[in-house]
Amino acid sequence: MDPTNTELYKLVLHDAPYVIAGYGVLWAALVVYVGMVLRRIMRLEKEVLILGESVERRNAE
Amino acid sequence: MKQLKVAIVLLVVGGLLTTAAFFMAFYTAEVQRFGTITVTEQLDTAYPLQSVSADGFQYGRPWFSQKIFYFHVPVAEASFLVFGVAAFFAIRFLITKRREYDTKSRMAMETSLIFVVLTMITGMLWTRASWGIWWEWEPRLTTYFIMTLLMIAYFVLRNSIEDEERRATYGAVFAIIAFIDAPISFFITRLIPSSHPIVFQSGMASSNLVPFIVAQVGMLMVGYAIYTMRMGEEILYERVEAVKEALED
Numbered sequence: 001m002d003p004t005n006t007e008l009y010k011l012v013l014h015d016a017p018y019v020i021a022g023y024g025v026l027w028a029a030l031v032v033y034v035g036m037v038l039r040r041i042m043r044l045e046k047e048v049l050i051l052g053e054s055v056e057r058r059n060a061e
Numbered sequence: 062m063k064q065l066k067v068a069i070v071l072l073v074v075g076g077l078l079t080t081a082a083f084f085m086a087f088y089t090a091e092v093q094r095f096g097t098i099t100v101t102e103q104l105d106t107a108y109p110l111q112s113v114s115a116d117g118f119q120y121g122r123p124w125f126s127q128k129i130f131y132f133h134v135p136v137a138e139a140s141f142l143v144f145g146v147a148a149f150f151a152i153r154f155l156i157t158k159r160r161e162y163d164t165k166s167r168m169a170m171e172t173s174l175i176f177v178v179l180t181m182i183t184g185m186l187w188t189r190a191s192w193g194i195w196w197e198w199e200p201r202l203t204t205y206f207i208m209t210l211l212m213i214a215y216f217v218l219r220n221s222i223e224d225e226e227r228r229a230t231y232g233a234v235f236a237i238i239a240f241i242d243a244p245i246s247f248f249i250t251r252l253i254p255s256s257h258p259i260v261f262q263s264g265m266a267s268s269n270l271v272p273f274i275v276a277q278v279g280m281l282m283v284g285y286a287i288y289t290m291r292m293g294e295e296i297l298y299e300r301v302e303a304v305k306e307a308l309e310d
Binding site for chain 1: 283300305307
């Protein structure tokens with residue numbers, strides 16, 4: 001490879017891990033957090049349904 | 062739930078916008094330069110030659126780590142804005158004493174804390190790549206670090222108080238006082254000498270400005286979506302607790 005280009009690539013490659021980590025951490029954190037919230041919401045919605053049925057059964061009795 | 066559907070739509074649109082900004086940042090945004098590099102041979106490239114000396118040909122050093130800017134700044138600005146929303150609802154709670162404002166303030170604070178942590182992480186990665194160090198006690202970093210600690214302290218304070226009304230009142234007062242640090246942290250680089258770059262001080266090429274604005278809009282959408290989802294979750298949780306109590310009676 002051309003030595004000057006090698007020099008330029010080295011400069012970019014020095015920063016690359018930090019740039020990749022920056023974007024990676026940011027996206028991963030947001031996706032994981034949103035996933036956790038959605039899972040909790042789905043669980044709570046199920047719970048609301050089950051409890052609603054229990055209330056209806058109790059009222060019918 | 063209508064609110065949840067709106068949140069998911071905003072999340073998808075925000076996600077698409079930030080992804081578009083990501084590609085623009087790497088494909089269309091002008092490469093910024095930071096310092097110079099000297100090479101022995103002239104490059105056969107469009108990259109601008111700055112000067113020629115006995116040592117060789119001097120070119121602007123391509124500042125690849127600057128690419129973090131397109132996500133780091135939108136996340137940071139979103140953190141300030143959402144923190145402002147938390148302080149606003151805290152004031153409304155103190156005026157009205159309505160519980161829903163306390164919940165809104167807490168949810169905004171939680172959303173802001175996520176953004177603050179992400180700002181700190183992306184900022185430290187940028188600092189390491191650009192300055193060669195992970196941290197420097199300079200004005201912007203220090204005031205932002207204080208803001209992070211204040212936010213953590215807000216949740217510690219809330220968890221340490223059992224009485225619901227006292228917890229909400231102390232939390233609201235703390236959130237308002239803590240928010241004073243946000244404008245200080247935002248403007249400090251313009252008021253006293255700081256090694257932290259000042260965004261927009263010397264203008265920005267449109268190829269850099271467009272991805273930044275797209276990322277900013279997208280990040281605000283993601284922030285609002287997270288806040289709405291957490292609010293939805295809290296409402297559901299309160300409903301479940303109310304039904305459980307009704308069943309126990």
